[in-house]
Amino acid sequence: MRSRMKWGDAVIIGAVLLVAAALAAVLAMQAVGDRLYAEVWKDGSLVERVALEEQTDRTIELDGHNTVVLLGKTAKMQYADCRDQVCVRTGTLTRAGQVAVCLPNRVVLKITGGQSDIDAIVS
Amino acid sequence: MKAKKVSFCGLLTALAIVLSLAERLFPLDAVVPVPGVKLGLANVVTLFALTRLSVRDAFFILVCRVTISSVLMGSVTAFLFSLLGGLLSLVAMYLLLRLEGRFCSLLGVSVAGAAAHNIGQVLAAIFWMQTAAVAAYLPFLLVMSVPLGLVTGLTCSVVLAHMKKIEFHV
Numbered sequence: 001m002r003s004r005m006k007w008g009d010a011v012i013i014g015a016v017l018l019v020a021a022a023l024a025a026v027l028a029m030q031a032v033g034d035r036l037y038a039e040v041w042k043d044g045s046l047v048e049r050v051a052l053e054e055q056t057d058r059t060i061e062l063d064g065h066n067t068v069v070l071l072g073k074t075a076k077m078q079y080a081d082c083r084d085q086v087c088v089r090t091g092t093l094t095r096a097g098q099v100a101v102c103l104p105n106r107v108v109l110k111i112t113g114g115q116s117d118i119d120a121i122v123s
Numbered sequence: 124m125k126a127k128k129v130s131f132c133g134l135l136t137a138l139a140i141v142l143s144l145a146e147r148l149f150p151l152d153a154v155v156p157v158p159g160v161k162l163g164l165a166n167v168v169t170l171f172a173l174t175r176l177s178v179r180d181a182f183f184i185l186v187c188r189v190t191i192s193s194v195l196m197g198s199v200t201a202f203l204f205s206l207l208g209g210l211l212s213l214v215a216m217y218l219l220l221r222l223e224g225r226f227c228s229l230l231g232v233s234v235a236g237a238a239a240h241n242i243g244q245v246l247a248a249i250f251w252m253q254t255a256a257v258a259a260y261l262p263f264l265l266v267m268s269v270p271l272g273l274v275t276g277l278t279c280s281v282v283l284a285h286m287k288k289i290e291f292h293v
Contacts (some may be wrong), residue, residue, distance in 0.1 A: 002174075003280035007225030009234070012219070013269050016238045020265035043159045044253025059161055083198075089153075103200050103248060108256045 027097050033113030036096055038075040041070055041108040052111070065105045077109050079104065131293050132180055139168035139188040144195070146183035157263040163237055163275055165192075169209065170216055170233055170279045175286070175293060178217050187210045204247045211243035212236040229283075234277025259293075 036052040040060055048060055050071045059078070060068040066087075067079035074094050077087040082104035090100040096113035142164040151160050165188060174183035189209055193202035216236040223232055241264040248257040 002223070002229040002283060004276050005228050005230055006226065008222065008258075009231035012227055012231040012235050016265055016269055019238075020262040023258065024262035027262070029244075040250075041254055053186065061138050088248060097259060101248070101252065101257055101260070103204075104198065105249065106252055108252060108254055110256050110259075 007018055030097065030113075035098065035114050036073055037112050037114050038068075038070050038093075039108075039110045039112055041110065043106050062105070062107060066107045068109050075109055076100065076110055077107075080105065080107075128176075128180075128293055132176070135168050136171055136184050136191070138231075139184065140195070141164040142168065143188070143192050147196075155267065157260070159269055160264065160267050161273075163240060163271055164278070166212060166233070166236055166240065167275050167279045167282070169213055170229070170236060170275065173213070173216055174229075174279070174283060175195055178189045178213075181213060185213055196244055200251060203251060204244045207241040207247040208243035211246075214238035221270050228276075229280045230273050230276035233279065234269055234272030237272030237275065238265055240270050241265060260271060268270035 007108055018036040020073055032119060036044065038048075038050045038052055039046060040062070042062060047062070050056065050058060052070060053058040056070050056072055060070070062068070065081050069076055069078040074092045076092040077090065077100045080102050082089050082102060084104065087100040087102040087107070087109070093100060093111045095107065096111050098111050100109040102108075132199055142160045146164050147160050149162075151162055152171060161217055168188070169185055170179055172184050186206070188203045193199070193205065213236075215238075216232050221228065221233050223229060241261065245261045245264065248260075
């Protein structure tokens with residue numbers, strides 16, 4: 001059997017996991033800050049950037065193709081008219097760095113972290 | 124001899140298409156909470172073609188498979204993504220197969236192929252979406268490519284063992 005594992009297999013698996021961990025770490029570092037913002041991107045440009053507060057309650061319609069619901073400090077892709085429904089199944093985003101991507105419609109819903117003002121950086 | 128090889132390539136292409144269609148009946152991302160994650164059974168065919176045929180045959184089977192399944196499933200985006208993922212996977216597996224037996228086994232080759240496939244798909248997605256935000260999926264997809272690559276590699280190795288037993292030659 002050609003599936004008898006060798007030491008190189010451990011190297012390959014380790015390398016894949018290392019790249020995954022490094023990328024996750026880089027992405028996590030970008031997601032710092034005391035505030036959350038929901039960003040809606042369409043065709044590579046920013047459509048909306050909304051600060052997420054406890055009382056946030058907004059629905060954003062994108063030409064009837066996608067519906068984004070911002071509720072409290074969460075965001076989710078409520079509806080998409082594509083057939084794969086990957087973005088809808090991504091579910092509710094609650095942390096900075098999370099994204100829901102609708103490839104067919106070229107829509108990205110993303111939560112980013114951010115500082116509320118200069119004072120926050122100083123403290 | 125040539126006709127036999129051509130028909131065998133056609134057979135493998137058909138098999139790859141059926142595998143990717145069948146795979147859609149069991150959406151893995153309903154079980155594993157990673158959106159868009161797939162088992163990648165069609166990669167078994169690519170790996171098999173690389174080991175038993177040539178890199179050229181594997182390339183043609185891949186391009187035919189991606190083109191035909193994109194037409195069948197009716198998605199333009201899927202074509203771009205599968206093609207770039209498939210090509211990167213093919214290159215990674217071709218290079219590692221040269222070291223197979225000394226450095227690694229078929230399982231390692233398959234894991235590297237699965238990881239390369241995901242990297243290719245995410246690159247295509249970044250290009251298509253014009254934003255790097257899509258890269259947020261990559262860590263999860265890469266972690267998943269380890270168990271999924273092991274499964275496809277094991278499948279291929281079982282098939283190869285059987286082919287050897289029945290002394291099938293192309």
